[in-house]
Amino acid sequence: KQEVTQIPAALSVPEGENLVLNCSFTDSAIYNLQWFRQDPGKGLTSLLLIQSSQREQTSGRLNASLDKSSGRSTLYIAASQPGDSATYLCAVAEVGSNYKLTFGKGTLLTVNP
Amino acid sequence: NAGVTQTPKFQVLKTGQSMTLQCAQDMNHNSMYWYRQDPGMGLRLIYYSASEGTTDKGEVPNGYNVSRLNKREFSLRLESAAPSQTSVYFCASRTDYYEQYFGPGTRLTVT
Numbered sequence: 473k474q475e476v477t478q479i480p481a482a483l484s485v486p487e488g489e490n491l492v493l494n495c496s497f498t499d500s501a502i503y504n505l506q507w508f509r510q511d512p513g514k515g516l517t518s519l520l521l522i523q524s525s526q527r528e529q530t531s532g533r534l535n536a537s538l539d540k541s542s543g544r545s546t547l548y549i550a551a552s553q554p555g556d557s558a559t560y561l562c563a564v565a566e567v568g569s570n571y572k573l574t575f576g577k578g579t580l581l582t583v584n585p
Numbered sequence: 586n587a588g589v590t591q592t593p594k595f596q597v598l599k600t601g602q603s604m605t606l607q608c609a610q611d612m613n614h615n616s617m618y619w620y621r622q623d624p625g626m627g628l629r630l631i632y633y634s635a636s637e638g639t640t641d642k643g644e645v646p647n648g649y650n651v652s653r654l655n656k657r658e659f660s661l662r663l664e665s666a667a668p669s670q671t672s673v674y675f676c677a678s679r680t681d682y683y684e685q686y687f688g689p690g691t692r693l694t695v696t
Contacts (some may be wrong), residue, residue: 504683516687571683572634577627
């Protein structure tokens, strides 16, 4: 059974710092990996989708990498801002699962002004 | 484009009552999903529909039924609510490029 782990569970940084969030998964047979952001009491917002054949994706200050063979992904946030404070979730779609997502439990990020 | 919409936003039920959570998407996606989110458990898949007219069980289907009414709408029904079904419920739909988009959620409390 696919398991997705996110470390750390919580992270607090000062504004302006560059930071990395980690995601690992146990079965490397995946279609893709998706990073989401969730604000308190809200739904999930898709940030980046990396297909299994890709190594990284970038959107603005966000860069996500994927190393499928080692079962790891990182989300890099450059020049963090207080508005980046949220929970970040990663999820994988396992081959043969009809693209159902298995989620990690998230990293709660706090960016202090 | 409203994306994925869910109704109601909040609901309180007594044990044994029934209700239907509604979900609709206006992006012409074939696949739709229902998840629940619980503290410490993360998001777990309840049911999904790969296309209109088909539904399949996810990780935690017990106590729930679903209906894929048409391509736009996918509803989740609790026939006899239990306190263990207190949760936040999210509906999602998937693009042809396999990216999932989520609705705002329904916060359900069963007393």
